Amino acid sequence: MGDHDVPFLQEAARQTPVRHETEVLVVGGGAAGVAAAVAAARGGADVMLVERYGYLGGLATGGLIILLLTLDDGRGRQVIAGLCQELVDRLAQRDAAWFPPRQEWGREDEALIRRDQRRGLVWGHAPHRVRYSVAFDPEEMKYALNEMVEDAGVRLLLHAWACDPITHAGCVDAVAFQGKSGRFAIRARVVIDASGDGDVYAAAGCAHESAQVLPWLWFTMGGIEDVDAAIDAGAGGFRTIGEGKALFPWGATEKIARRIDATSPADLTYAELECRKRVMAEVDRLRREVPGFERAHLCRIADQLGITESRRLQGRYVLRHDDMDRGFDDAVAITGHWTKYGAVYEIPYRSLLPAGVDNLLVAGRCISVDHRVHHATKEIPACMATGEAAGTAAALSVRSNTQPADLDPKALRARLSERGANLSR
Numbered sequence: 001m002g003d004h005d006v007p008f009l010q011e012a013a014r015q016t017p018v019r020h021e022t023e024v025l026v027v028g029g030g031a032a033g034v035a036a037a038v039a040a041a042r043g044g045a046d047v048m049l050v051e052r053y054g055y056l057g058g059l060a061t062g063g064l065i066i067l068l069l070t071l072d073d074g075r076g077r078q079v080i081a082g083l084c085q086e087l088v089d090r091l092a093q094r095d096a097a098w099f100p101p102r103q104e105w106g107r108e109d110e111a112l113i114r115r116d117q118r119r120g121l122v123w124g125h126a127p128h129r130v131r132y133s134v135a136f137d138p139e140e141m142k143y144a145l146n147e148m149v150e151d152a153g154v155r156l157l158l159h160a161w162a163c164d165p166i167t168h169a170g171c172v173d174a175v176a177f178q179g180k181s182g183r184f185a186i187r188a189r190v191v192i193d194a195s196g197d198g199d200v201y202a203a204a205g206c207a208h209e210s211a212q213v214l215p216w217l218w219f220t221m222g223g224i225e226d227v228d229a230a231i232d233a234g235a236g237g238f239r240t241i242g243e244g245k246a247l248f249p250w251g252a253t254e255k256i257a258r259r260i261d262a263t264s265p266a267d268l269t270y271a272e273l274e275c276r277k278r279v280m281a282e283v284d285r286l287r288r289e290v291p292g293f294e295r296a297h298l299c300r301i302a303d304q305l306g307i308t309e310s311r312r313l314q315g316r317y318v319l320r321h322d323d324m325d326r327g328f329d330d331a332v333a334i335t336g337h338w339t340k341y342g343a344v345y346e347i348p349y350r351s352l353l354p355a356g357v358d359n360l361l362v363a364g365r366c367i368s369v370d371h372r373v374h375h376a377t378k379e380i381p382a383c384m385a386t387g388e389a390a391g392t393a394a395a396l397s398v399r400s401n402t403q404p405a406d407l408d409p410k411a412l413r414a415r416l417s418e419r420g421a422n423l424s425r
């Protein structure tokens with residue numbers, strides 16, 4: 001039912017308590033939001049990070065999307081570094097990540113490629129190359145993200161859901177949140193929308209496009225006799241960093257009847273019920289039909305539906321497919337493409353800026369790009385890179401008393417490079 005078909009209630013005007021004030025407010029604690037919050041705090045700003053669920057990582061952890069695709073350009077050169085690389089280092093220190101060693105990146109060795117395909121790290125069309133992509137453990141990732149946020153001095157608030165930005169004279173003054181104890185507001189000088197779905201910019205009336213998608217629901221199984229043999233026999237999963245375990249990226253065109261709007265509770269309810277039913281049927285099929293699965297068990301179904309796309313900002317610049325390999329003076333991140341070798345996008349600062357709201361920045365999968373570029377910029381490493389850029393911009397804005405929209409991109413690029421982000425191809 002569209003809004004024009006429904007009756008409306010008139011609500012009484014109400015007062016909302018301002019429970020917190022901060023310089024930088026980050027909405028959403030996924031890969032992008034964590035990177036934004038950490039970068040802003042390390043840039044010297046007072047930062048609050050607010051997340052609706054009880055853990056950090058968003059789709060990367062709760063969606064079981066436990067593959068960082070990719071940190072390279074497909075030709076053996078690393079293009080995403082900075083906080084994403086720091087996260088990989090932290091995970092690797094605890095044996096919670098697997099990736100090919102640097103000397104193998106870009107190689108066309110068939111045995112190495114087959115090894116990495118079994119881990120879900122090589123995609124696209126042949127001829128293939130070894131990529132710098134990373135498989136990781138989701139619970140370890142949640143903990144590593146907690147540590148990064150705490151070490152940076154970010155004030156974290158979980159279990160609060162952003163509902164309405166309160167805007168005045170082209171700026172977001174505060175954001176209203178809903179928690180169990182009621183509605184409250186957080187006032188901020190700069191707001192970063194890292195909600196994945198662009199909840200803040202949509203409610204602020206910023207231009208955007210919306211996509212309907214087929215939802216996914218990834219799951220893991222354990223107790224598989226010989227994971228590599230089962231994968232080679234066509235089981236359809238990937239080995240994870242846990243021994244005897246496989247990740248199943250469940251969800252495909254033929255398995256659920258219709259696309260959904262991932263911002264609609266009714267559509268999400270339909271998808272949650274349908275996908276779970278079909279995942280259970282797939283678990284039964286694997287046990288019944290695939291050698292090696294006789295004593296296998298279901299370890300975990302993702303807490304969150306896998307939503308590839310919902311809202312995309314139409315901001316001060318919309319990065320388009322034609323912009324592949326194009327250089328931008330205001331580029332604040334560079335990403336490769338997980339299915340293409342040698343395809344690189346520079347992401348301009350303007351793709352993080354909505355038109356018409358001067359102190360709002362956007363990071364992660366809902367930035368201003370077209371549908372095709374979104375395939376590249378939605379990946380976890382790219383989301384961390386745009387998060388890092390947005391957070392660094394927010395801190396610079398606060399320190400220089402300038403709105404993000406008026407910030408000098410040169411100064412921002414210099415600061416990002418100083419901090420270890422890669423801006424050169």
Ligand SMILES: Cc1cc2nc3c(=O)[nH]c(=O)nc-3n(C[C@H](O)[C@H](O)[C@H](O)COP(=O)(O)OP(=O)(O)OC[C@H]3O[C@@H](n4cnc5c(N)ncnc54)[C@H](O)[C@@H]3O)c2cc1C
Pocket residue numbers: 027028029030031032033050051052053056057058059060065066067068069070160161162163194195196197199216305306307308309363364365366378379380381383
């Ligand atoms: C099926 C599928 C397969 C994929 N495969 C890969 C892959 O193999 N490798 C890869 O790198 N990427 C992959 N991706 C893409 C990647 O997982 C996501 O695009 C990326 O993790 C998005 O990060 P994000 O931080 O922008 O958004 P999210 O991870 O969605 O994080 C947004 C956060 O904001 C919170 N939030 C949302 N709304 C509100 C609100 N109103 N108030 C407070 N908090 C809120 C959410 O709870 C969440 O924690 C895949 C995606 C899907 C769906």
